[in-house]
Amino acid sequence: MNEKSLKVLEQYEIEVISTRRGRGSYICETNLGKKLLAGCGSSEKKMVFVNRVLEAMRQKGYLYADIAMENREGKLLTTDREEEACILKDWYEGRECDTKSMADVEQTARRLAQLHRMMYLPPEPESDDGNYVGEDLQEEFLRHNRELRKVYAFIRKRKQKNGFEILFLNCFRMFYEQAQEALEQLRGSGYAALREEMCRRGALCHGNFNQHNVWFPGRNQIFVGNFDKCRYDVQETDLYQFMRKIMEKQEWQQNNGYRILDSYDRERTMGKQQRDYLYIRLLYPEKFWKLANQYYNRKKAWVPEKNREKLEALISQQNRRNAFLKTIE
Template sequence: MNEKSLKLLEQYDLELISATRGRGSYICETSLGKKLLTDYTGSEKKIVFTNQLLERMEQKGLHYTDKVMASREGAYLCRDWDDNTCVLKDWQEGRECDTSSAFDVEAATANLAHLHTMMVWPQAEGERLYAGECLTEVWKRHNQELKKVNEFVRKRKQKTEFESMFLKQYPEYARQAREALEMLENSGYETLYRASVEAGEMCHGNYNQHNIYFLGKKQIFTSNFEKCGYDIPVSDLYQFVRKIMEKQEWSLKMGKRMIEAYERIRPLSEGERKYLFIRLCYPEKFWKLANQYYNCRKACLSGKNGEKLKKLAVQEEKRGVFLRQML
């Protein structure tokens, strides 16, 4: 995105006052307040769906999200001179969630629970186009991918540091992956999943510190709902808890505070609590590093992933304690 992209604002009923460049975007001061002109890679159908959801949430009282503004023609998507697809979003400049701050993390977790109470939109079965993929099938695929990477690495004659560490850690994480899948299959997950989808419960889909902005002490602005869809809401909670735990060295105290903050607003059912535990048991970080390595196999990536694999090994004992005592 370059300065010529700002001419796209001529398609909207607003006046541009100033613009500041960001990462692949422009933060624009306009006659209608702050807007974000940014690239968009999804379909128009999905952005319409997402915007309708945010409008429903706004009607319920949630005003701090990045809804997309329609052009004079009523279109949500526009193309710049390089044929990139762009959108113009409502925007608020705030302080990004600090993952080392207990206050920020608890407030962000409570915000997630608040979102989940509002992200309920029952629709007819044929209209539920954006339902999450069955996790059982996802994990079966991931486990096969881990086996494939292990076989590939074993056959390599000269192994990098990452490859040697991977082979050493693989048996333990492969065991964890198999056991987590077995627990999931015997947990009643599919019943819980169907019930969530039929009730119209939804997930943000990408809830992390980069999409959470504090506006003063009380208000939180939540962005990037493009991956939202019908699923068990606890899937969002799992993703956020795991990311924070990796940064907080699997602190049992922090983990409990996060779940307590969530449950003060949206209590978990027994099935949801079991689902959260099983999700945390799966070695997702190990799978991600293996998948990145296999798909890229670049020296620089292997080096960075090697550091992450070392950190994973250091944290493993704390992760085990967390899982045994947390839930």
């Protein structure tokens, strides 16, 4: 977003006192409190759905809901001069969750479990709610595995290979076998029944739960924002997303993994099906697939050095990752 985007504020019934830059956004001090003006890649209908979710959570006691404000036309999305869709929503500032601090990480895991207890909203009849369902994980794994094989075949045919490509070929079998194992375990688990039950009950997940969407406004206060990827799904998807990021950054230290699981479990106890699901998600080598996908969708003639370094780090962590997975299997 640029300063021209601030003109969209004129389309709201609001008095703007001051503005300053945030991360890809503008933080606005207004007569109605602190607001965030940010670009939005979701549709108007999706944001109406997200607002319904947040309103329901607020009624259940979540005080930090970043609910979007309607403009003068009664719409949640407003187009700026660059034809970019923007949204203006309630905002609460604080420091971002520190991935190196287990105190922050444990508090965040507890907050996530608390949110999951609130995040139930049965789809309304004759609405689009039923469209906001997460992809079937079996289909996702199948697609990712096909893509991994495609990248492997492409690199093998290249006559001159760079450092990333040589490293990829050398470690491919190790990660691909794990990807296949995760798929087979998913097929033999109770995932289909769990997913169906969660969606029937109206269980929702944040959809993009990571440290960048978690802030600490004050002591023992945690603000979780940016629910625009919210959807009906197995809620432990959020725990997986957060846990994988933290464990990668902390090089799969077993004790820290147990502390995350224990912190979540104290607020919302997981059953066997949920634990099996979480294990299978952690077993799948998603970071390896992401690196392969980034490589294939960029110009193959040039691979950033950072991608090779990321792959080296992934390989170096594999033994510790496997050791942790074995303890929670």
